[in-house]
Amino acid sequence: MSFTLSRRVFAAGAACLPVACLGARSDALRTSAVPRAPAISNPLVKNRADAQIFLNDDGYYYMTGSVPEYDRLVLRRSRTIAGLTEAEERVLWRHGDTGPLSGFIWAPELHRIDGRWHMYFAAGPSGGGEDVFRIRTYAVICDGPDPMTGNWKVLGEFQTPWDSFNLDSTMFRHRGTRYFVWAQREPGIETNSNLYIAPLATPLTLGAEPTRLTVPTLDWEIRGFKVNEAPAVLERNGRLFITYSASATDDRYCLGLLAADADAKIMDSRAWSKSPRPVFQTSQATSVYGPGHNSFTIDERGRDMLVYHGRDYREIEGDPLFNPDRHTRAQRLYFAADGTPDFGVPVGNGPLPERFSPAAHPGQWLAHQAGQPMVGALPLAQTQYRSVSNGDGTLCLSPILLRDHHLTVTSDGYFRLIPVADAEADGQSTRFRRREHGDGSMITLDMPAFPGMALAYANGKLAIAPSKDATSKWLVD
Numbered sequence: 001m002s003f004t005l006s007r008r009v010f011a012a013g014a015a016c017l018p019v020a021c022l023g024a025r026s027d028a029l030r031t032s033a034v035p036r037a038p039a040i041s042n043p044l045v046k047n048r049a050d051a052q053i054f055l056n057d058d059g060y061y062y063m064t065g066s067v068p069e070y071d072r073l074v075l076r077r078s079r080t081i082a083g084l085t086e087a088e089e090r091v092l093w094r095h096g097d098t099g100p101l102s103g104f105i106w107a108p109e110l111h112r113i114d115g116r117w118h119m120y121f122a123a124g125p126s127g128g129g130e131d132v133f134r135i136r137t138y139a140v141i142c143d144g145p146d147p148m149t150g151n152w153k154v155l156g157e158f159q160t161p162w163d164s165f166n167l168d169s170t171m172f173r174h175r176g177t178r179y180f181v182w183a184q185r186e187p188g189i190e191t192n193s194n195l196y197i198a199p200l201a202t203p204l205t206l207g208a209e210p211t212r213l214t215v216p217t218l219d220w221e222i223r224g225f226k227v228n229e230a231p232a233v234l235e236r237n238g239r240l241f242i243t244y245s246a247s248a249t250d251d252r253y254c255l256g257l258l259a260a261d262a263d264a265k266i267m268d269s270r271a272w273s274k275s276p277r278p279v280f281q282t283s284q285a286t287s288v289y290g291p292g293h294n295s296f297t298i299d300e301r302g303r304d305m306l307v308y309h310g311r312d313y314r315e316i317e318g319d320p321l322f323n324p325d326r327h328t329r330a331q332r333l334y335f336a337a338d339g340t341p342d343f344g345v346p347v348g349n350g351p352l353p354e355r356f357s358p359a360a361h362p363g364q365w366l367a368h369q370a371g372q373p374m375v376g377a378l379p380l381a382q383t384q385y386r387s388v389s390n391g392d393g394t395l396c397l398s399p400i401l402l403r404d405h406h407l408t409v410t411s412d413g414y415f416r417l418i419p420v421a422d423a424e425a426d427g428q429s430t431r432f433r434r435r436e437h438g439d440g441s442m443i444t445l446d447m448p449a450f451p452g453m454a455l456a457y458a459n460g461k462l463a464i465a466p467s468k469d470a471t472s473k474w475l476v477d
Contacts, residue, residue, distance in 0.1 A: 039082045040352050043327035049309040050107040051328035052295040068324035070104040092152045102126040107168050117142035122167030159205050172233040183229035191226040211267045220278050224248025230293040237339030238262050245292035250320040253290035254281035279343050285401045286348030289314045304333040344380035353384035353400050358457035359473035373415045394431040406430040415462045
């Protein structure tokens with residue numbers, strides 16, 4: 001996609017330059033090399049699998065997850081999601097030396113029930129052999145209002161319908177009722193685990209017979225093991241959604257999705273539909289393998305966020321269950337036109353990417369197709385660009401699916417995605433200077449190589465235009 005370089009263009013750019021410089025010093029117009037918010041960089045927390053993050057009504061984000069040693073329950077908190085990376089982590093409880101809770105400790109979740117803090121988790125006995133996989137669900141309870149400073153003790157074992165392998169419990173309120181969702185092996189069904197739902201009577205007991213929500217039968221649910229586990233619940237757009245994880249915990253691990261109308265009788269299994277394909281899975285392009293066991297939260301601006309774990313590499317030595325490199329990650333959760341979640345792909349390591357839409361053409365996005373930059377309504381992952389700081393007040397734009405490429409204006413006036421190693425050669429320009437307008441939801445991407453000019457969308461194509469021109473304004477999402 002081309003633009004025309006001429007004396008008129010450069011003259012217009014020079015005329016705009018003093019205005020741009022004055023604007024950069026005002027309160028309403030700021031220049032920054034990287035996005036102002038959210039300041040999240042992946043992996044968010046290393047070596048923490050099965051992560052749960054939520055924003056509590058005390059204004060803190062709380063995070064727990066499985067540790068590689070599977071021997072303790074941990075908790076950290078921060079006023080921001082990004083702050084969880086360096087937040088102090090407290091050990092709430094450690095497994096015993098003997099007994100049914102002396103072995104593996106898996107998948108904790110923190111909940112507040114009737115004013116008391118509870119943490120559910122799965123545990124088994126020590127001693128080796130098959131007995132260590134006699135996994136059951138338990139809860140610990142805090143004796144005070146602050147989960148970070150209170151004392152925690154074992155409340156007891158959760159009473160499921162069958163004395164069989166069960167784990168990955170979660171809880172949610174819907175239409176005034178508190179529901180429990182968990183994974184369990186049901187006698188008579190030859191799977192590793194299925195998903196179940198029931199109302200909760202007490203923190204350790206169900207209030208009714210459970211409903212079986214899903215059994216792993218699809219090809220992507222039974223790779224390595226026949227698994228439906230790790231449910232997470234989200235209510236949006238008049239519907240209830242339950243994500244779950246499927247298959248073995250290596251690069252085949254992935255997310256499926258159940259959906260029901262929010263007004264439906266959710267204890268009726270017929271109210272729920274299952275996605276025919278995984279909604280979130282390994283991405284070799286972004287180098288995230290086996291994404292799964294997710295939770296949902298909102299960021300500081302109230303936008304939905306997906307939290308999950310994943311590895312940076314595919315090949316694993318030994319049992320993937322004992323590989324420590326499942327890291328906690330977070331990214332924006334978007335929604336399709338029909339109101340269903342659009343998970344895209346795991347966005348990869350580094351600052352969170354953004355989407356840029358021409359201000360005059362909302363719903364169209366800076367994107368790429370077949371390696372060519374463009375503006376259009378393309379699949380989510382093709383519209384996500386990461387801002388990479390150059391350390392000098394400028395940035396480069398890198399698509400997440402082509403992480404070794406930068407958006408470039410070549411010397412002959414065409415926009416290209418060029419490998420990083422070649423991007424600054426032969427007069428090609430990859431550098432932009434970001435100027436935020438107002439609250440930062442609208443920006444201009446100035447091009448230092450062309451004074452007074454900026455990235456624009458004009459006449460149906462990417463272009464260069466004067467910085468103060470309307471075609472140079474982009475909405476940020």
